Amino acid sequence: MTESIIIDCDPGVDDAAALLLAFPSTELEILGITAVAGNIPLEKTEANARFVCELAGRSDIRxxxxxxxxxxxxxxxxxTVHGEDGLGDIGLQRSSSPPAERAAIDFIINQVRAAPGEVTIAVLGPMTNIAVALAIDPGIAPLIKRIVFMGGAAFCKGNVTERAEFNFYFDPHAAQAVVASGIPxxxxxxxxxxKAIITPERTERLKRLGRIGAVAADMLTSYGAGDPCLHDPCVIAYxxxxxxxxGVEGFVEVDVQSDLAMGQSIVSVSQRELAGRTPNCLVMTDVDHDRLFALLEERYARFLAQAA
Incomplete structure (x- = not known):
């Protein structure tokens, strides 16, 4: 069965790799891509999203x-790991297409209301767009099928501070508003x-997969020099x-009180920690990394097959 998704992202190299994984995957119907500030400023994230669509021959996606x-x-x-242009500074030639319209929030609300219970939101960056949509129209919360997101650090250290992961740290108040919304x-x-590590052997295999594979490999090689982890494609792969x-079922909260712990994800899993609360999230903790990268290769190879 095809799953209808909105991809909310801040491209970013790993966001771009995630989009390229989603595009040829017939399991997914991509309703649109909504850009948000995060890895880099908004004017670059939306331009990069449009560029990746053009690169993949998917300019039909809004x-x-x-x-x-x-x-x-x-x-x-x-x-800084994404480079000045957000896509690894590998010399990609951009088109001169006009900026995307500023309508992401209305788009999210309208798509959810048009198909109650059918739209999944894949969140690859800070949760600002989703939090604003929920604030404007709280009634969409029970209509969203689920939110699958990259963010937080449940049982390990952060990557931007000792306690906080970047997406949660960038907009902790948005993250807390979304995880408290009752949406699955x-x-x-x-x-x-x-646990999903970019290695030279893995990028070398991607290079054999035509232009898309080569561009992805170059971006990931540049990015991997500063952060060797394949974050955002995990959401699409799932x-x-x-x-x-x-993973495990848990109750997720985000610290928005303490300066020292701002953006920290607090995840309760034991009965004692839950204290009668019902888990609000499936918290992923492990990955078969060989299968993950095999899936990446298999889907990137589809671009090569389409071009043949």
Whole structure:
């Protein structure tokens, strides 16, 4: 059965790799891509989303601009591992297509209301767009099928501070608003994504898969020099082949009180920790990394087959 998804992202090299995994996957119907500020500023994330669509021959997929800053912070710094252009600074030639329209929030609301219980939101960046959509129209919360997101660090250290993972740290208030919404959720935090390691052997295999594979390999090689973990594609891989991953049910909260722990994900799994609360999230903790990279290769190879 095909799953209807909105991909909310901040491309970013690993976001781009995730989009390229989603595009040829017939298990997924991509309703649209909503861009948000995060890894890099919004004007670059939306441009990169449009570029990746063009690169893959998927300009039929709508790209829309969302929020350009966190809910309560005027700005937050991005991360340097993605390069100045956000796609690894590997010399990609961009088109001169016009910027996407600033309609991401309305798009999310309208798509969910048009198909109650059928739309999954795959969140690859900070949760600002989703939190704003829920604030404008709280009634969409019970209509969203589920949210599958990359963010947080359940049982391990953070990657931007000692306690916080980048997406949660960038907009902790948005993350807390979304995880507290009652929407069914699946979390891909650093616990699992740190087990999906980009290696020279794996990028070398991607290079054999035509232009898409070569571009992806070059981006991941540049990015992997600073962060060797394949974060965002885990979300898309789960939607295609959930058996690759395993995890535990837990109750997820995000610290928005303490300066020292701002953005920390607090995950309760034992009966004592839950204290009568019902788990609100499936928290992924492990991955069959060989199957994950095999899936990446198999789907990137489909671009080569289409071009033949």
């Amino acid at each position: 790209v829309l601009q969302g929020c350009g800053r966190p809910l309560l912070y005027p700005q937050r710094a991005g991360v 959720m699946v979390m891909f935090g650093l616990d699992v994504t740190h 939607l295609i082949e959930p058996e690759i991953f395993s």
